[in-house]
Amino acid sequence: MNTPTDNDLETMIRAGLRRHAADAPTDLGAPLPSSGEVTADSDLPTHAHSRLRWLAPAAAAAVAIAVPGGILVRNLLSDGSATVASPSTSTLAQQNPTRDPAARPAGIPADWRSESYAGVQVWVPPTWGWGGAPARFDWNGGESIDCASWRAYTRPGSSAYEQMSADLPYVGRPVMMTDACAGAGGGHPSVDAVIFGAVAIEPGTETYSDGMVRETRNVGSVGVTVFSKDAALRAQILDSASEVSVDANGCPTVAPDVGKHSTWSATGEATGMSVCAYDQSDRLLFSTTSSPAAAATYAAATTKGEPLGEGRTAAPAKEYDRVFIRVTLASGQGRFDHFSPSDGQYVVRDAAGRLVTVAATEANVAPWAKNNGAVKAYVAGGSWSDSAPWQRWFRGILG
Amino acid sequence: MVTTMTPTAFETWVRPRLPDLLRFGYLVTGSYDAAQDAVQTALASAYEKWEHVSTRDHPEQYVRRMITNAHISAWRAHGRRQVPVAEPTPGHLPDPSAAIADHDAVWRMCAGLPPQQRAAVVLRFYEDLDYAEIARVLDCPEATARSHIHRALIRLRTQLTSGDPS
Numbered sequence: 001m002n003t004p005t006d007n008d009l010e011t012m013i014r015a016g017l018r019r020h021a022a023d024a025p026t027d028l029g030a031p032l033p034s035s036g037e038v039t040a041d042s043d044l045p046t047h048a049h050s051r052l053r054w055l056a057p058a059a060a061a062a063v064a065i066a067v068p069g070g071i072l073v074r075n076l077l078s079d080g081s082a083t084v085a086s087p088s089t090s091t092l093a094q095q096n097p098t099r100d101p102a103a104r105p106a107g108i109p110a111d112w113r114s115e116s117y118a119g120v121q122v123w124v125p126p127t128w129g130w131g132g133a134p135a136r137f138d139w140n141g142g143e144s145i146d147c148a149s150w151r152a153y154t155r156p157g158s159s160a161y162e163q164m165s166a167d168l169p170y171v172g173r174p175v176m177m178t179d180a181c182a183g184a185g186g187g188h189p190s191v192d193a194v195i196f197g198a199v200a201i202e203p204g205t206e207t208y209s210d211g212m213v214r215e216t217r218n219v220g221s222v223g224v225t226v227f228s229k230d231a232a233l234r235a236q237i238l239d240s241a242s243e244v245s246v247d248a249n250g251c252p253t254v255a256p257d258v259g260k261h262s263t264w265s266a267t268g269e270a271t272g273m274s275v276c277a278y279d280q281s282d283r284l285l286f287s288t289t290s291s292p293a294a295a296a297t298y299a300a301a302t303t304k305g306e307p308l309g310e311g312r313t314a315a316p317a318k319e320y321d322r323v324f325i326r327v328t329l330a331s332g333q334g335r336f337d338h339f340s341p342s343d344g345q346y347v348v349r350d351a352a353g354r355l356v357t358v359a360a361t362e363a364n365v366a367p368w369a370k371n372n373g374a375v376k377a378y379v380a381g382g383s384w385s386d387s388a389p390w391q392r393w394f395r396g397i398l399g
Numbered sequence: 400m401v402t403t404m405t406p407t408a409f410e411t412w413v414r415p416r417l418p419d420l421l422r423f424g425y426l427v428t429g430s431y432d433a434a435q436d437a438v439q440t441a442l443a444s445a446y447e448k449w450e451h452v453s454t455r456d457h458p459e460q461y462v463r464r465m466i467t468n469a470h471i472s473a474w475r476a477h478g479r480r481q482v483p484v485a486e487p488t489p490g491h492l493p494d495p496s497a498a499i500a501d502h503d504a505v506w507r508m509c510a511g512l513p514p515q516q517r518a519a520v521v522l523r524f525y526e527d528l529d530y531a532e533i534a535r536v537l538d539c540p541e542a543t544a545r546s547h548i549h550r551a552l553i554r555l556r557t558q559l560t561s562g563d564p565s
Binding site: 003004006009010012013014015016017018020021023024025026027028029030032033280342 | 409410413414417418421422424425426431432434435438439442443446447471472503504505506508509520521524525551552555556559560
């Protein structure tokens, strides 16, 4: 066909939209919020059975929030002169009947790293990458989407977003890694893998025709599944699983509050940094750590900000995935900064105790996002990053 | 004028606008259920803040922003929504097939856009807003709004001329 002009296209779009607008719903599918049946509850996960949202009692949100984050986060980073608890000495960890989250379980090699999801932590070899897991999405009618080969993945130390590999074991989380998964058939990994929270996988052991073995255990409310032909490896990983309130990277399982849970001093060198990412259900999605040098670079690049505008609060909207940067100082003080992947801004409690916004720059994003395979796998950059040179450090919205 | 936060005031404002909001939600989300969800979410939030929302110069635009944001939230939670439509057929087609194919091409193009960009297209070509108004609704720079539209046109042109369904 002849190349259409802009006017042709605009005409076509107008006509197409008018045509499709006729298919729009004619009713809301629920009473108006003013009908008295409504709890306009911003705390409810936006995707959690949203069609029931308006009838959901406030108690549902209260339960979801109250266990156990409010108390636990307060203990992690307290107001005033209290210090940032290190994971190994955290009151949280001491309250938790399970093992100290930073303590490496017996038999776990020294170079293995921790991985946590929704309050469950395991230890895996350092070379393992990150990928997806079978998940259920309401836009798909609640059907389980099994990404067959679970083929989108990232590697440690790289921001490359790659396709199926025959040689990369990985950690999987129920995240839509790529739209290419939709419509894919079922399957199982052909490499060693541990996946969290996979739907439609029951506890137990299953052997596939290719010799791959699946072993699944429930740890708390989260299913942990290991795929491997090596029984010892499966046992080693599954035996390392434990429930945690703060994981080995210092990330609480419920998102912190920048204003309440940060202490900060103008003096003192940043000595550590963790990335703590939460999904819209307020679950800790993943965490990683960066080097002390990276922490120092990051802290230096987030010192200048603008006071929060009127009407804005330190509590970020829950309708977005949220990333918190946990910075610790040699003094023991520290802070949680909120980074919004949707608009590329930080909310930081500065040295004067004010809440300020700090625009994302390459200098303050690189220390934790550059060549961080976990960030690349699970943090989608918003439209702000379309033209930014560091866009490649985040996952595209379509995978 | 300050409108007090009463069900009556809220309902009085919402009811005549609900069909328009649902059509906007549908075009932005591309899904019947998602449109209802996005509008529900936006109205729940608007009701909660009605005393503030109702005093804005353009509450309609503000609610449309809320609808867009609600959809962006769902998008981020669940990834790209799949909206099955017929493959656009390249080349000359006689009417009425050509018009149907064009409509499907538009729908497919929209389905492939990130939610904010898609909302910009709907605001520009369905709501007939200018770029400054689109920028206000989407809370983005005007240049970004222009860029959204420009890129959408490029995408549709490419799709029509190459037969690329993506």
